[in-house]
Amino acid sequence: MRIKQLPSDFKKALPVLEEIEKAGFEAYFVGGSVRDHILGLPIHDVDIATSAYPEEIKTIFNRTIDTGIQHGTVTVLFEEDSYEITTFRTESGYQDFRRPDSVTFVRSLEDDLKRRDFTINALAVDRNGRVIDKFDGLADLNKRVIRAVGKAEERFHEDALRMMRAVRFQSQLGFTVEAETAIAIKDNAHLLNKIAIERIREEFIKLMLGKSWQIGFSDFLNLDLFEYCPSFNDQKSNLEKLLKLDDKSFVDEQSAWTAIGYVMDLEPNQFNKMLRDWKVSNKSREISVATDKMLKQFKSGNFDIWDIYCLGVSNFDRVKSLCQLFRIEFDDDTLTQKVVNIPIESSHDLAITGNDVIKILGIKPGPEIGKYMSDLEHKVVEGNVYNNFDKLREYLLSK
Numbered sequence: 512m513r514i515k516q517l518p519s520d521f522k523k524a525l526p527v528l529e530e531i532e533k534a535g536f537e538a539y540f541v542g543g544s545v546r547d548h549i550l551g552l553p554i555h556d557v558d559i560a561t562s563a564y565p566e567e568i569k570t571i572f573n574r575t576i577d578t579g580i581q582h583g584t585v586t587v588l589f590e591e592d593s594y595e596i597t598t599f600r601t602e603s604g605y606q607d608f609r610r611p612d613s614v615t616f617v618r619s620l621e622d623d624l625k626r627r628d629f630t631i632n633a634l635a636v637d638r639n640g641r642v643i644d645k646f647d648g649l650a651d652l653n654k655r656v657i658r659a660v661g662k663a664e665e666r667f668h669e670d671a672l673r674m675m676r677a678v679r680f681q682s683q684l685g686f687t688v689e690a691e692t693a694i695a696i697k698d699n700a701h702l703l704n705k706i707a708i709e710r711i712r713e714e715f716i717k718l719m720l721g722k723s724w725q726i727g728f729s730d731f732l733n734l735d736l737f738e739y740c741p742s743f744n745d746q747k748s749n750l751e752k753l754l755k756l757d758d759k760s761f762v763d764e765q766s767a768w769t770a771i772g773y774v775m776d777l778e779p780n781q782f783n784k785m786l787r788d789w790k791v792s793n794k795s796r797e798i799s800v801a802t803d804k805m806l807k808q809f810k811s812g813n814f815d816i817w818d819i820y821c822l823g824v825s826n827f828d829r830v831k832s833l834c835q836l837f838r839i840e841f842d843d844d845t846l847t848q849k850v851v852n853i854p855i856e857s858s859h860d861l862a863i864t865g866n867d868v869i870k871i872l873g874i875k876p877g878p879e880i881g882k883y884m885s886d887l888e889h890k891v892v893e894g895n896v897y898n899n900f901d902k903l904r905e906y907l908l909s910k
């Protein structure tokens with residue numbers, strides 16, 4: 512097959528390929544950008560693979576950065592753009608199911624394509640648009656299947672994260688996992704234990720935010736991958752509830768986490784712990800826990816003003832879209848009225864400062880000032896004390 516019309520990002524990079532070829536080496540576009548372009552999707556990063564060794568690339572181009580030179584990657588700065596150029600390589604000596612201990616540079620494109628995860632990711636395109644397809648990746652793109660290159664088990668022993676990548680690509684592309692590859696995932700799911708949670712989380716979030724997330728999530732459950740993820744192992748039936756929802760995409764990571772916490776019906780402290788175990792960022796964790804609390808209040812109709820205030824009005828759209836997803840009906844007018852009545856948006860809006868508290872109470876600066884301020888904030892938000900200096904002073908002195 513020949514791609515008649517190369518995407519503009521490839522066209523811009525053509526002089527780079529030409530320079531490498533002029534020096535007597537081969538160079539191709541490879542990886543996700545080739546896959547996505549053939550599928551008619553927008554492309555992100557242009558990856559170039561070459562038979563030239565990193566040192567050889569550095570003699571061809573004036574401006575280069577040693578991005579990952581031990582793995583064969585050099586970034587070439589060319590005109591306004593930069594390109595990651597990676598030497599053809601085989602990855603030998605995977606000892607720990609994670610990443611290759613050593614890479615061996617090779618001169619053959621086929622050897623390079625052979626070590627890649629899935630056939631749809633093992634396509635290369637030369638500068639004339641000719642597609643090099645040694646493992647039937649084009650047929651698999653057509654059939655919309657994710658199939659490991661060669662023996663699936665070997666690919667997953669080399670890097671167990673690839674099993675998460677399989678379900679993530681399903682979710683992003685709406686593909687199915689081919690039978691042998693699926694069996695190998697089920698047989699080897701336990702190898703996920705060897706993978707850093709951060710790497711699993713990154714794939715899992717891409718899965719949850721994919722357009723066809725229910726397809727990927729369904730195999731994440733059926734192929735047992737969930738069992739090796741924090742807090743999920745005894746939750747299959749709860750997690751399956753997500754598959755019964757409308758096939759609507761999550762707007763962001765926090766929405767996805769909240770939906771998961773909601774179907775697992777976790778207490779806030781359990782949900783917090785789960786997100787800590789997944790090493791979710793503090794900000795995302797706090798928003799997800801607050802959103803989950805709100806979602807439950809939307810369901811019961813008993814709103815807690817302090818929780819509404821903590822979540823912040825700017826985060827309400829997320830709660831409302833989750834209400835739609837879980838078909839939770841709520842009284843928007845009552846809620847709006849409650850939000851409008853909260854007198855401050857943050858502690859900065861209090862009509863009193865920490866220094867005022869020190870002066871009024873005649874105490875020394877220290878951590879208890881924060882406690883007084885937090886108490887005042889609660890009282891104001893909950894409508895028990897007016898946000899007015901004299902009233903706040905009166906309240907402080909009455910304590």
Ligand SMILES: Nc1ccn([C@@H]2O[C@H](COP(=O)(O)OP(=O)(O)OP(=O)(O)O)[C@@H](O)[C@H]2O)c(=O)n1
Nearest residue numbers: 542543544555626627628629632633670672673
């Ligand atoms: N564990 C991995 C990771 C990557 N690859 C190969 O390296 C290429 C680039 O990897 P990456 O940029 O992580 O993924 P993409 O396939 O490009 O997909 P996306 O950019 O959408 O994440 C992949 O296409 C695949 O050929 C692999 O074989 N095994």
